[in-house]
Amino acid sequence: MATFTIAKALNEGLRRAMEDDPKVLIMGEDVGKLGGVFRVTDGLQKDFGEDRVIDTPLAESGIVGTAIGLAMRGYRPVCEIQFDGFVYPAFDQIVSQLAKMHYRSKGRTRLPVTIRIPFGGGIGAVEHHSESPEAYFAHTAGLKVVACSNAVDAYHMIQQAIAADDPVIFFEPKRRYWEKAEVDTGATPDPLHQARVLRAGTDVTVAAYGPMVRVALDAATAAEEDGHQLEVIDLRSLSPLDTGTVLESVRRTGRLVVVHEAPSTLGMGAELAARVTEEAFYSLQAPVLRVTGFDTPYPSSRLEEDYLPDLDRVLDAVDRSLAF
Amino acid sequence: MATFTIAKALNEGLRRAMEDDPKVLIMGEDVGKLGGVFRVTDGLQKDFGEDRVIDTPLAESGIVGTAIGLAMRGYRPVCEIQFDGFVYPAFDQIVSQLAKMHYRSKGRTRLPVTIRIPFGGGIGAVEHHSESPEAYFAHTAGLKVVACSNAVDAYHMIQQAIAADDPVIFFEPKRRYWEKAEVDTGATPDPLHQARVLRAGTDVTVAAYGPMVRVALDAATAAEEDGHQLEVIDLRSLSPLDTGTVLESVRRTGRLVVVHEAPSTLGMGAELAARVTEEAFYSLQAPVLRVTGFDTPYPSSRLEEDYLPDLDRVLDAVDRSLAF
Amino acid sequence: MTLGEIGVAAPPDPTAGPDLVQLLTPEGERVEHPDYPLDISAEEVRDLYRDLVLVRRVDVEATALQRQGELGIWASLLGQEAAQVGSGRALRPGDMAFPSYREHGVAWCRGVDPLQLLGLYRGTDLGGWDPKERNFNIYSIVIGSQTLHATGYAMGVQRDGSEDAVIAYFGDGASSQGDVNEAFVWASVFNAPLVFFCQNNQWAISEPIEKQTRIPLYQRALGFGFPGVRVDGNDVLACLAVTRSALDAARTGQGPTFIEAYTYRMGAHTTSDDPTRYRLASELEMWRLRDPIERVKAYLSRSGGADAGFFEAIEREADELAVRLRRGCVELPDPEPLSIFDEVYVEPTPHLERQRTGFASYLDSFEGADH
Amino acid sequence: MTLGEIGVAAPPDPTAGPDLVQLLTPEGERVEHPDYPLDISAEEVRDLYRDLVLVRRVDVEATALQRQGELGIWASLLGQEAAQVGSGRALRPGDMAFPSYREHGVAWCRGVDPLQLLGLYRGTDLGGWDPKERNFNIYSIVIGSQTLHATGYAMGVQRDGSEDAVIAYFGDGASSQGDVNEAFVWASVFNAPLVFFCQNNQWAISEPIEKQTRIPLYQRALGFGFPGVRVDGNDVLACLAVTRSALDAARTGQGPTFIEAYTYRMGAHTTSDDPTRYRLASELEMWRLRDPIERVKAYLSRSGGADAGFFEAIEREADELAVRLRRGCVELPDPEPLSIFDEVYVEPTPHLERQRTGFASYLDSFEGADH
C-alpha cells in the first residue's frame, strides 16, 4: 500500500505501463524534462529516454496524427493534451481518423492510442484551461472515453486504457490532481468500463464522474443530515456508458440526478436521462435532473464557483427530485 | 411565386443577401467558377466578382479563421464547408474562437459568420461525405445552429442566418438538394429559431429536422392508414431548440419520437428527451423514443439504407410508443 | 486593390528551367541529369511500360464501370501514371506507403489487386486490402491527414532501428492543409525517414495551383529545412530515379525529402466533376503532348528495347485485366446489413451489441411479413 | 537511430552572421544596416527608452501582484521589451494588431491601459479592452489561432482599398501549429497586407527552439513565397526599422513579411512555471549581457541624448505607474454572478434566459436564508 496523489498515481501507472511494454510511448508538449505542466510524466524521460518520452513540436493535430502512425507501426502512444481547451486542433485526427480507422480497415488496423486530457475547472485558470469536452468524444463512435476520480482508479485505469486495443480518451480531474489516497498497486482492478456505486442509498441516485464525484459524495453526507439517503455512482466510463449499474440503482430509488461541469445541453446528463427514462420509465418517480455547468462559455475564473456545480446545487436538485 | 429546388433556393437566397449587403462575402473551396460541388453558389462569382466570392486554399481551419478576421473588419462571411466530414479541421476555430469571441470580448466583437454545411447521407457517397455533426455544434455555447428541410425555408433561413449578428452553423439537407417547392420570395418568414408544426396530429408527436422531415411526413401519411394521427414538427433550429413548440404538442399527444440521422448517443434526440421529460413529466405516456443512425461510424454506402432511419423504423417507434 | 490585380507568379512551364528533373523527354529521348544518374535495362523499362499501360487500363475500365452505375464514383489517375508507377516502383517491399484516394498506380505497384480498389468507390467497403500485408495503407479522403500518419510511422521505423523508408502521397491542394505543414515540421525536427511525394496535377477540383501557392511547390520544403525537388511527373524514369534517391536518403539517416511531381490531371476531378466549367481544353491539348506512356513507347521503339509484338502482348494483357476487373466488380457482394456493427471496436461494447440485436430482430419482423 | 544522434542545426548566435539585422549593439553602439536606414532623433529614442522602462515596470509589478495572490497567473515579457516596443511603435493608428498573451509592450504602444491587461490574469474578465477602439485585439491563448484572424482582417483591409496594415504576433512554438502555416499560405496567395511578427524567445515553455525547427525560423517564409528577416529582438531600433519597412511593404501592395525577432524569455514561461527544471542559468547570463534597455541607456548617455535627470524622471514615472497599477488591480471589482450569462449571444436565447432566471432565484433562496 502506498499513498499517492492522483497526479502521482498516474505517473506511477504510466511508469508501470512503460516497464511492462517497450512499445508504450509518451508524447506531447513539455512531457520530457519538465514532466508536464502537472508533473504527471515527471522523471519518465530521464528513465526511459527521449525516444520513448517525446517532447513534440507545438501542434495537437500533429501529436495525435503522428501517434496514429506510430500505432500503425506497432507502438502504443500515450498522448498528453496539455489542457482540455487545446484538444480541438486535434479534433479531425481524433474523430475522422483515430475513431474510424479500425472500422474503415475492417478491423485490420488497430490503434491502441491513449489521449490523456486534464479537464474541468476550479483551479482559477485563464480561459481555455477549464473546459469539459467529454461529450464531443462520447458522441463519436469508435472512441472509448473514461474519466478517473481518485488516485486508485487513476493508477489502474491509465494502465487499462493503455493496454486496451481501442483508442481511449482519458480524462483526468485537473482540480483533484493533489488529492491523496491509499493505492494497492497489486490489486486487480474492476473492468475499465464499469461504473461503481461508491455509496449505497435508497432515496435518490446521484451519478457523477471525474471532479464531480467528490461533490456528489459530499452532498450525500450533507443530505444524510436531512434524512435523505443518496446513492452515489461514479460512472468512470463515459463511452461505453455503464447504464446497467445506473438502471439497477434507479429502479430502487426511482430518482436520478446527474452531475457534471460540462454545459447541460447535450452533456452526458442528456444521454443518461434519455436512456434511463426509456429503460426505467415506470420506475421513475421524478424526471432525471441535471446539475451542470451552464450553457455558456466557461466564464472568467472569478465566476467559476458560481458556474460549477457544488454541494448546494446538488442538494437543491435532490430536493426538487424528491418534491416530484 | 417561383419554383426552386433547395439548392436553387439557397443560391437565390445568397444572391439576395449579397445584393442587400455589400459586406456579405462567400468563401470556400470551389465556390467560384465551379459554383460549389452542389452548385449552390453557381453564378455568384461571375456576378459579384472574385473579391466577394472567394475560392480559398484547401484548408478548413483557414477558411473559418480568416472569416473570423474578415468579420472583425466588418464583413459578413458565408463559409462553405464542402462536405460535413470536412468541418473537423476547423473545429478549434469554430468552438474556441468563433463561438467564444463575443463572450470573451464582453460583446464588443461581433462575428456574424455563417457556416454552410451540406450534411447527412443517402446519396451513395464515399466515406466522410455523409456525416451528421450537428450535435457537436449544438453542444457548443455561443453558436446558433439551424437546419432547413425544404426550399421555402432554405431561401429565407439562409438570409436570416446571414443577417444575424451571431455565428450560425447552417445545415443543408444534401440528399434533398433537388427537391422542389413553390417559394414566395416576398413573404415574411417565421423567426429563424422557431420550430414549425407541419402536420397536426393527436396520437404521437414526431420531431425531425433537415433530411428526416420528409421521412417523418411520409410516416405520418402511412400511419394515418393504420388510424394513427401523427403530429409532425420540423425543429428547424437546433440551437436554440424551440422546446416550447415541442412541449405544447407533447402535452397533447403524450408521446414523442425524435428522428435524426446522427448517432443516437448524445444526438439531438438525447437533449429533447431530457428536456421534454423534465418539463412534461406527467404528460408523457411513454418515454421519448429515438429513431436515429446507429452508434457506429457512417458505413459504406451499400449499407446506408439500413443505417439511415426510414419510414418503417419511424412507424416501428410510433407503435412502440403507443404500446407503452 | 482587387484580387485580380495581385501579382501571382504562375508556375513555370515544366519543360523549361533547370529546376525540373527529366530523364526522358516528351519525345521519348533519353537525357541525363547530373544528380540523378539512372542505369536501367531495356527489360526494366518494358516492365515500367507494362505497369503504365495496365494501370491506365484499370482506370479507364473503372471510369466506364462508374458510367454504367457499377461504381458510385471514381477518381481517375489519368495523366499521373508515370508519377505513381515511377515512385511506386522505387519502393522496397519493406517500405510503407500512405496514399490519398487517387493512388491506383501505386496500389498496383504494391501488389494490391485493382479489384480491391473498387470496393470503396462501389460502396461495398471502406478499405478493401490489408495495409500490413501490402505495406500500403487504405485510402485517405480527408485531405492531408495521411501525411501525419506517415510521419508517425516513420518515427516508429526510426525507433525500430530499421532501414525501411516511408512515402506519403498527397496533392497540390493538400499542401495548404495545416496537417501537411505540421507533418513537414515533425519530419524535419525528428529527421524522419520519409518522402513527401506531392503530385502537383495543377488542380484541386476547380482550383488552379495559384490558389494554393505563388511559388513552385517543391520550394515549400526549404522553409522547413529539408530538400525539395521538382520532377517531371510524366517521366516515369525521372520519378523512379528521384524517388529512389530520396528513399535512400531516408534510409541512411538523411531525413525527409519533398518531391513535387509536376504533372496534370487529364480527367475530371472525379466522375462527379465537370471540368469544362473551369478550365480550357487548350490546356489539356498541351499536356496531351506530354503523355507519360507515349514517351516510353517512343523510347522503347526507337532504342529497339521492344518490338511490335511486345506492345501487342501488353494490349492483350490489358484487355484481359479489364475483363477480369469488370466481372469482379459486378460480382462484388453487397455487405450484410448487420455488418454495420462490425469492427467499430476491437472489444465490442454491450451498448452496441444491444443495437445490433435490436436491429436484427427488427429486420426479422419483416422476414415474417414476407411469408 | 536515437533522437540524440539526429543532427539538428542549432540556431546561430544572434550576434553573429549577416542574417541578423542590428542597429544598436548590446554595448549601445549605433550601427548601420544597408537595407534598414533609420533616421531617428534623440527625442524619439528617449521616448522609446521610456516605453521600455515603463512596460518592464508594468511587468515586474504584475509579477509581484501574482506572487501576492492578486493575479491568478502572469505571463512575463521580461527580455522581450524591445521586440514589442519597437514593433508596436512602428504601427500607425489605423493599423490592426493581433497579439497572443504576452504582448503587454505592444498593448502599451496601442494605448491600452496596463490595468486592463490584468483582468484576464486576475480572472475578473476574459478581455478587458475594446479591440476596435485600440486597434489591438484581445489576447489569444489558443496558440496560433490569431494569425488566421489577422490574415482575414488583412483581406478585409484589402477589400476596403485601405492603406491600413495588419500585424500578427506569435511565438517560436506557435510556428509549428497548422493554423499559423495556413495563415502563411493565405497571406501569400492573397498577398495580404500583413506582417507576421514572431518573437523567437528560444523557448516554448520547456521546449527549446530545436523542438520546433532545425533551421532559422525566419527562413520558414521562403517556403511560402514571401520575405523573411531576422532582427535582433533586443534592439528596439532594429525592431522599429524592420517592422516599419515591412508595414510599408504591406501598405503598398507588396504583401506579407515574416519577421523573426530573435530574443530571449528572461523569466519563467508564466508565474506557474519553473525554468530551473529545464534550462541552464548560464544561458540567462549570456542574454543578460544583451539586455534591451541597457543598450539604449548606454547609447543615450554616450551620445548625450539624455542626462541623469532624464533617467531619474523616467524611474519616478515608473514608480508612479507601479503604484497606480497595484491600487487599480486590488480594486478591480469581481464580476456579478449573473454576468455569467451576459454576451453569450448578440440576440439572447429564451433557453439561456431561463437558465439565468433559474440561477437568480436559486441565489435568492440563499439571500433568504441569510435573514
Ligand SMILES: Cc1ncc(C[n+]2csc(CCOP(=O)(O)OP(=O)(O)O)c2C)c(N)n1
Ligand atoms: C479536409 C478536406 N476538405 C475538403 C475535401 C474535398 N476535396 C476532395 S478532393 C479535393 C481537392 C484535392 O486536391 P489535391 O490535393 O490537389 O488532390 P487531387 O484531387 O488533385 O489529386 C477536395 C477539396 C476533402 N476531401 N477533405
Ligand SMILES: Cc1ncc(C[n+]2csc(CCOP(=O)(O)OP(=O)(O)O)c2C)c(N)n1
Ligand atoms: C493550442 C494550444 N496548445 C497548447 C497550449 C499551451 N501553451 C501555452 S503557451 C505554450 C508555449 C508557447 O510557446 P511560444 O509560441 O514560443 O510562445 P511564448 O510562450 O514563448 O511567448 C503552450 C504549449 C496553448 N495555449 N494552445
Ligand SMILES: [Mg+2]
Ligand atoms: Mg491536385
Ligand SMILES: [Mg+2]
Ligand atoms: Mg517562445
